[in-house]
Amino acid sequence: MFTSKIARKPLKAATALTATAALALTMSGCSGDSPSSEAGSGSTVSTVKVGMVALGQLPVDQAVAKDYFSQEGLPNVKIEYQTYPSGAAAIPAMLAGDIDFVYTNNVSAGLAISEGLDLKLAVGADSVSAGNQQVFVPTGSAVKSVKDLQGKTVSVNGLQGLGTLGVNVGLEAEGVDPASVKFTEVAFPEAVSVMQRGDTAATYIVQPFAQSAIAAGTAVKLFDFNDYEELKNLPIGNFYTTGSYASEHPDVVKSFAAAVNLALADLKADKKRVAELTVTAAKVSPETADTIAASIQYIPNQKPSETQRVFDLMTKYKFIENSININDVAVAE
Known part of the structure; x- marks a missing residue:
């Protein structure tokens, strides 16, 4: 005992x-x-x-x-x-x-x-680590790379949180000025549906929401935080x-x-x-x-x-x- x-x-x-x-x-x-x-x-x-x-x-x-x-x-x-x-x-x-x-x-x-x-x-x-902090776009989206996010809106679960920080790192690494992207706050459970109706171009999500979106065929991964050295581990x-x-x-x-x-x-x-x-x-x-x-x-x-x-x-x-x-x-x- x-x-x-x-x-x-x-x-x-x-x-x-x-x-x-x-x-x-x-x-x-x-x-x-x-x-x-x-x-x-x-x-x-x-x-x-x-x-x-x-x-x-x-x-x-x-x-x-x-x-x-x-x-x-x-x-x-x-x-x-x-x-x-x-x-x-x-x-x-x-x-x-x-x-x-x-x-x-x-x-x-x-x-x-x-x-x-x-x-x-x-x-x-x-x-x-790979798979636990990711950015997704709707299936069939015109956004094919991080560079395509310039001038777009990205949802995060908190405006002053890890999501915004990580997206900024990814944007800058790909030559995109973070100031050119608008961030909006959306809770993880609603993030994919908000993105699907066109209110956002991409969303930062974690598990199990990412896997659910993949399984449903509603979203695809744009990038993983662990792809970038500044964010790795x-x-x-x-x-x-x-x-x-x-x-x-x-x-x-x-x-x-x-x-x-x-x-x-x-x-x-x-x-x-x-x-x-x-x-x-x-x-x-x-x-x-x-x-x-x-x-x-x-x-x-x-x-x-x-x-x-x-x-x-x-x-x-x-x-x-x-x-x-x-x-x-x-x-x-």
Whole structure:
């Protein structure tokens, strides 16, 4: 019987990042125990609260199942989940002390850090790989190459997200000025149908939506992010904590990272296990889970310098004004 347990909470409504920045900064500077600390126990905690976006929970699920948290120094600790619709919603919750760690995409994290918010990189997770970040056009489209996107509209799931960043890289690599392309925000489930009716010329989508479009014959791949050196194996999402939590509980952060890295190694080597966890976490069919699992690339013991690549691209394409130095963000080992 495992000593680490998972408690799940209902979906929390999205919170605007900028609207909570002042409150979060104030609270992150407060002294005293965090909500998950045991009274009088110093850095020892009884509960670790983790915010989840999309399927970020899979490494934590695996770490719990294998009892890695106990093995790495967190015995009898309950792992408690809080699910959020986006990193923009999860990050303020962590800064306000509602959760201790958050899995979020690195673009959302970079935007928060650029605003002066107190985020620290605890441990890496997954990265771009062939088949998991792609741009599609309608079957029979006149758009045959990336160059044909000049002057066209491309949909992404978030205007300041990995999709826009990756499309910009692809456009520039093929000699197209990114400023000549219009981006519009469309959620993944609707992206292909919106494109089919002519509202967009191309769409950025991920699995299983890409495979569904291929199977239905409604869309064809234009390019894969992994086709371009600047995007190859680019970190997608990491687990972050706050600087204050890392200072108060360095042992917890170290143990959390070690346990997650063990889980990442398991999942990198076993796609069947990824699919099993996906069926439960996402409540999808085994067939859909297989498609998703095949597209995920986990990177155990990922070097912080890899995430620097994301922040550098954000500076290059003016997502942020000032560059971010990963040495100021990564938790010291």
